[in-house]
Amino acid sequence: MKDFSNQFKDLPDYILKITKEIWEDRGLSTLHHYYGKDIPMRFPSGLVRGNAGVIDGTLATLCEFPDRQLLGEDVIWSQDTQDTGRYLSSHRLVTMGTHTGHGAFGPPTGKRFEIRVIADCAAKADVIDDEWLIRDVGGIARQLGWDPVEYARYQIQTEGGPDKCQRPFHPDHDVDGPYMGRGNDNEWGQRLASILTQMMDKDFTVIRREYDRAARTEHWGARGGWSFDFAETDWMRLRSSFPTAAFKIHHVIGREDPGTPYRAAVRWSLTGKHSGHGFFGAPTGAEVHVMGATHAEWGEWGLRREFTILDEVAIWKQIHLHTGNVE
């Protein structure tokens, strides 16, 4: 890889190794090298600038969950066609840990969590300088004993109340980072983007056309299910909560690697009014931005594994800040 340290054999190797080094091997200070000084990090919970913030956030999380493990399930990646030596990695992780320290989730409960994360990182010359990171915060909250609705209220209160708390990410806050790519042109990426677009156009018959009958779907909230029913129901409930919101596809990667299933990674968003029933209670009219990421694998009979992460807590926070019902 051009301009990368020769200890890394390819981009996935780089991503897996630095993730382990930073977290499990406690190399927080290596973030000075591996993360850009001014990196924009777009979490659903808000925009963070610069590697100093990333280091402090990592430290806080490690204090709360010192045994946290990050297992890299897949790295779906592309090369920037405009900017040689620049890559985009969509890294799907399973992460688990025990809540033994004080932190964002309150006093330690001794409970364990196990969730998925999708991190889209742009990297060049050993350095990650642009990022979109979606953690299944709703899944952590549930496993630690919170209702995500209440946990969002707790966040608002502990961050100083509705006027001072951190604003969940909205495209209005966005800044341009160094990565301007949109992915690659591989057909599997196009196929996943098209499936998601059809669903968001309310053509839910696409699931029976495109998914394997034995498909496994893993969704936000650390929930999953088999076959068509789970996928259909979950996607319908999401769309139904924001039926008029604008759906946008931001980044699309498809890959065909030997010995590996055809697969794809798509980052997308929904922006608009909370104007329907579904996942988020009675409609409130709140303006909401949903940052979503979907990975998929295909087999002989269609899409056989689907993974979608969004942050329910960040959505609830936007709703609470709109209604003012924060107590």
Place this chain on the structure above:
Amino acid sequence: MSRFATLPDYIQGVTFEIWEGRQIASLRESYGTDMVMRSTQALILGTEGVIKDTLAAQAAFPDREILGDDVIWCGSEAEGYLSSHRSVITGTHTGHGVFGAPTGKRVTTRCIADCFVQDDVITDEWLCYDVSSMVQQLGHSPRDWAAEQIAREGGPDQATRPFTPDQDRPGPYAGTGNGHELGDRLADILSRIMDYDVATVGRDYDRAVSFYHAGGVTGWGRPAVEAEWMQLRAAFPDARFTIHHKTGRNDPGEPDRAAIRWSLDGAHSGHGRFGAPTGAQVHTMGFTHAEFGPWGLRREWSLWDETAIWKQILLAGA
């Protein structure tokens, strides 16, 4: 000429027809009259036995869906095919049957069936349901359920014998696989684990491995999968481990993958999941499917039937 384009399509197609399509009687065409079915629960001989077994299973869970997760296969039209079919089975316990009176509970389990197919007819079979996960979801411990099963079947003298090699009958299939390197790779990993070289997990498994083991046990990462394999081996530390069949496949757009059928034969001479050692002679029919990725073995499914093991232990002590 087959109605189906490929062997996997045939397996998925007839499974759907027989179960969800209710064409139980079609087993008379798709199964050989004298077929030998080695279910972990019992040796079943002939189509009529398979038909009764299928009917009873459907009556207990009439809304059962069989979702075919994968078909890992070898062979040819001329020689016949060996298909190792891994499925996820879901259904609601609304009927009377071997699981007792209906509980209304919804059950999700797994099954691996190795079938020999010649000219669209299945003539030889090895079958394992994760019965232990089913009974646990229905509210029983695998041990107590095996004890109740023995009582329901008329006591230790009358109860159906779980499959053991001494009952076996030669069927038409004598193959041992396709000689593919991925089958060898998985067979070597299992052989090393069973030869107490548990460190092979650290060498050959992806750090992010996910697995499913008998009893509905699921987990992530090497330490968890090591612990599961050690638990099984520790209960039968002196048993003989044998690889019976290995298939490897490297298909475009599919993960590199393999299917192994194996067994452990010998005394229940160690502490573990099956309680204090009893010395009972136990046959464990095991099936392992795996997918490999760039960082090692990344998904593993291993089935054996814990209730059939308990039944052998309890029958030996009766």
